[in-house]
Amino acid sequence: MPGLTIGDQIPNLEVETTHGKFKLHGFISDSYCIIFSHPADFTPVCTTELASMAAYADKFAERGVKLLGFSCDDVQSHKEWIKDIEAYADNKHRVGFPIAADPTGELIKELNMVDPDEKDSSGRPLPSRALHIVGPDKKIKLSFLYPGSTGRNMDEVVRALDSLKKASQHKIATPANWKPGDQVVIAPSVSDEQAKEMFPQGFKTAELPSGKNYLRFTNV
Known part of the structure; x- marks a missing residue:
């Protein structure tokens, strides 16, 4: 896969999120982190995915793993969309992790999360369903890349994470x-x-x- 990939250190981007502004390296600190992108707010598959990620948040927390969502929508859009996500989850799971905004689409390019075939009404590239598992050294340990039509399997993300951590020990x-x-x-x-x-x-x-x-x- 061209661009940022396994073994590369992620850039220390400054991002504006639903939890405020921060730099990626500082957010990750000495933890593992899952950085995942979704094509757009208020879309069907993305809503089910974010609800599923919220439902699995405790599993990731038990493993010392932080979560960070990404899309090209702005922060206010994310905050409004979170209400739909939590309602879809019957309000049993809260979206407690930050979702980063990237209105210009520049950040997803640097993170290699651009869908080559999907564009918005203005012709701007949209994010793919990409997911990077990043280690405490800020290097990508594993990447998943799905098209917009295929939602991710969170059980497989947890399984892969467990495999990575065991192999590191x-x-x-x-x-x-x-x-x-x-x-x-x-x-x-x-x-x-x-x-x-x-x-x-x-x-x-x-x-x-x-x-x-x-x-x-x-x-x-």
Whole structure:
């Protein structure tokens, strides 16, 4: 994906939000942060997504993760739209996270959140359904990019976040369809001797036709 991507440090942009004005690096501080964009306020899929993000806010907070929404609408529009979002959620979940405004569309360009095919009535590019998981080092650890017609799956965002945080703590990776509690795989850079020390609980090596011992499972 061209532009800002995994491994890049996000720019320290100053943003005006529903919670006031701040710079991104200061907001993130030493936490993980999910920065996500939506095409426009007062639109159907975006309303369901923001309601879902509000419903999952406690799950992210438990993991020490901050949330920051983004679109090209202004702050006043965001504040009015929040009333619809919370009503759609039966007022069970509040939008407690800030939503940033970007009326000129310049900030979403710097964050690589522009939809190449969608434009407003004036011809200005609209945001895609992009989502960056940013680490405490201010670098992008993972990005999702969806078209306007496809709403995001918050369970997958949580799962991916758990995978990222676990991999940052151990020399492991998570296999396909992994979920918390499942076994993980030991990084190929770790020798069997090192693995015995690093994973005293033991590990199991899959028997493969190649005879290579690169697929090793353990619990962490």
